Amino acid sequence: MKLQRELLDAEPAAIIANHAYGLFELAGLYLGTTPPRLADASLAIDAFAGLLSAVEDRLGEIANPLHDGLRQLQSAFVQVAKLDHQTPDAPSA
Template sequence: MSSLWTPDGERPVGQAPGPAPARPETGSPSRTQPGADHEALAELRRQLLATPAAVVVANHAYGLFELAALHLSATPPRLDEARLAVDALGGLVDAVADRLGDARESLVDALAQIRLAYVQIAGAHQAGAHQAGAHQTGAQQAGAGEVSRPEPS
């Protein structure tokens, strides 16, 4: 891992990128290059160990933010899925914000933004559903009223 995406852009994590593991053009690495999958896994582990835990945790938190935003932007919004991602992000940030270093402020801001977006989208979605229900109920009542009116004598 040589950089980390944040809402402020890419940030280097302070290590020189290692060589990319060799990939065959066809087939799986284990069939064409014995031990290649183990070597690639070992390289990923070395990179992960060389990266501060705060950076890895922050990266996962940004992933939760993106997951929540993805569900909120669906048509129609997937509110239950978004709420789970927002709540998970909130739990993570609330639990370890003071240990996230440079990412703390960005994550606290991101959490506030995604919570606000959730409230706004959920409110608009519920209002739209309520209006659609009221419109349908009103139309049904008007239709029923026309049918049940007695004829003038």
């Protein structure tokens, strides 16, 4: 009951941003494994992007750092994918 009350009293944009941040962290974890779990990271990044795209116009200023985080993840994904492709053990696609 207390948790429900806290959720109802919280700003919805903040709760949604918190969930988006969870996807950000999940993608980062997948990118940081050895070997990187690129397919899993891609799914988490796409979910983050989809969530942001669906509600960004209603998040106000909270959307700005989320967009920054999304760009960082996308850039990190490209860098990790390039490095992973260069390792001798990487499966060929």
